[in-house]
Amino acid sequence: MERKSIIPGEIVVEGEDYLPGEGTEKRDNKIYSLRYGLAEETNKLIKIIPLSGVYEPRRGNVVIGKVEMLTHNGWVMNIGSSENGFLPLAEVPRYVNKDEIAEVMDIGDLAIVKIFSINSRGIDVTLKSRGLGKIDDGLVFEINSNKVPRVIGKEGSMIKLIKDETKTNITVGQNGKILINGEKIEDELLAKRAIEHIVEKSFISGLTEEVTKWFKENASRDVPQNKELEGKK
Amino acid sequence: MTYKRKDGRKLDELRPISAKVGVIPNADGSAIFQSGKTIAIAAVYGPRKMHPQHQQDPTKGKLRCTYNMMSFSVTDRIRPGINRRSTEISKITEWALDPVLMLENYPNKVVDVFINIIQADAGTRCAGINAAAMALAHAGIPMKNIVTSVSAGKMDKTLVLDLDKYEDSEFKEGEGSTDIPITMTPDGKITHFQLDGKISAKQLNEIIDMAQKACKEIYEIQKKALKDSIEEKQ
Numbered sequence: 001m002e003r004k005s006i007i008p009g010e011i012v013v014e015g016e017d018y019l020p021g022e023g024t025e026k027r028d029n030k031i032y033s034l035r036y037g038l039a040e041e042t043n044k045l046i047k048i049i050p051l052s053g054v055y056e057p058r059r060g061n062v063v064i065g066k067v068e069m070l071t072h073n074g075w076v077m078n079i080g081s082s083e084n085g086f087l088p089l090a091e092v093p094r095y096v097n098k099d100e101i102a103e104v105m106d107i108g109d110l111a112i113v114k115i116f117s118i119n120s121r122g123i124d125v126t127l128k129s130r131g132l133g134k135i136d137d138g139l140v141f142e143i144n145s146n147k148v149p150r151v152i153g154k155e156g157s158m159i160k161l162i163k164d165e166t167k168t169n170i171t172v173g174q175n176g177k178i179l180i181n182g183e184k185i186e187d188e189l190l191a192k193r194a195i196e197h198i199v200e201k202s203f204i205s206g207l208t209e210e211v212t213k214w215f216k217e218n219a220s221r222d223v224p225q226n227k228e229l230e231g232k233k
Numbered sequence: 234m235t236y237k238r239k240d241g242r243k244l245d246e247l248r249p250i251s252a253k254v255g256v257i258p259n260a261d262g263s264a265i266f267q268s269g270k271t272i273a274i275a276a277v278y279g280p281r282k283m284h285p286q287h288q289q290d291p292t293k294g295k296l297r298c299t300y301n302m303m304s305f306s307v308t309d310r311i312r313p314g315i316n317r318r319s320t321e322i323s324k325i326t327e328w329a330l331d332p333v334l335m336l337e338n339y340p341n342k343v344v345d346v347f348i349n350i351i352q353a354d355a356g357t358r359c360a361g362i363n364a365a366a367m368a369l370a371h372a373g374i375p376m377k378n379i380v381t382s383v384s385a386g387k388m389d390k391t392l393v394l395d396l397d398k399y400e401d402s403e404f405k406e407g408e409g410s411t412d413i414p415i416t417m418t419p420d421g422k423i424t425h426f427q428l429d430g431k432i433s434a435k436q437l438n439e440i441i442d443m444a445q446k447a448c449k450e451i452y453e454i455q456k457k458a459l460k461d462s463i464e465e466k467q
Binding site for chain 1: 261262279280281282333335339340342370371372373374375376377378379418419455456459460463464
């Protein structure tokens with residue numbers, strides 16, 4: 001079955017042998033959609049790919065968070081979801097003096113963190129893993145979290161392409177916040193423009209080829225507008 | 234005894250409708266719905282944390298609607314801000330939308346819906362509910378179905394659909410006019426029904442049938458608007 005746009009309450013398919021996956025429900029042998037997005041079928045399992053909505057945190061997600069509050073035993077971080085994440089002191093891979101917690105990370109600082117538990121009390125995040133840590137420099141911007149899979153591509157093909165083309169290092173948080181680190185600011189801005197292009201064209205098939213073409217057309221690192229420079233942290 | 238409508242519509246004819254989603258970039262979901270001269274804009278935020286905290290429900294998420302008429306939406310400027318009427322319509326909108334929403338998995342959260350009427354020509358609560366239903370779907374909120382709202386009514390003894398300002402409040406012949414806003418799902422289940430006035434049981438049944446037919450038409454427009462927003466990018 002080809003992907004098709006679907007609205008809540010619509011019948012996706014009829015038939016006994018179909019199974020309801022994420023965002024769907026089975027009633028009287030009919031698969032009903034519960035969400036707005038694109039319906040997709042893999043081995044008789046129907047699921048809905050959402051295209052909009054707020055970021056829903058999952059265990060294991062790597063996200064970029066911002067410190068909102070300091071407590072006596074950790075940091076409260078805004079990770080772009082409806083609930084704040086908590087980074088306990090013990091989840092920082094170095095010794096931290098309890099009285100000088102702000103010297104490690106202060107309010108407003110950004111960090112790449114990983115969600116390691118979600119329960120009824122809240123979301124806990126950690127810094128103890130490869131690639132995580134406080135962000136010292138680079139360009140951070142935000143896209144719709146539903147577009148993150150498009151930016152990463154199949155097995156990371158898309159993000160690898162951008163990294164190679166722009167010679168930058170990119171971290172994509174599952175919450176839609178993206179960090180770009182490059183030698184030159186022009187490289188970072190080119191990578192940002194490429195990602196924004198992907199977000200805009202996220203619906204078309206053969207996106208990787210489209211982006212390869214885009215890089216050929218936009219290979220010059222000229223900044224189209226000066227105001228883009230203001231995005232540099 | 235047939236009544237001839239001022240704008241030349243048939244008795245069971247809707248005003249021209251247009252709808253679009255994704256009109257407010259900052260919102261998680263948004264929609265505009267226009268029916269004749271009535272225009273409603275709805276914006277959805279969330280699910281986000283419920284504030285004030287004492288209104289949090291740890292068993293399920295809540296829906297919070299705010300209906301507002303812009304001061305310039307009517308001929309005589311209305312005083313901006315909440316009033317008795319807007320408070321009532323906000324509550325009514327919540328009740329009309331709540332049965333289709335599935336907020337069980339969002340404890341302590343709230344889904345905020347802001348409805349603004351930028352131009353009013355009767356039927357504003359129906360336009361607001363239609364816009365809100367589209368905006369909620371656009372925001373990716375899980376829901377069983379989309380609701381559709383329409384107002385049907387009685388002018389003197391004639392049943393009419395989708396009354397405009399004149400038919401709703403300026404018509405004074407005979408028994409005058411009564412309007413009945415009805416909200417239902419595409420399969421005909423009623424989630425909201427308002428009536429203040431007098432009507433016979435027989436005529437009420439006819440009104441519900443008429444509204445059902447009209448809701449199907451409006452539903453197709455809502456569906457098309459939602460699907461177009463995906464497909465035009467493809």
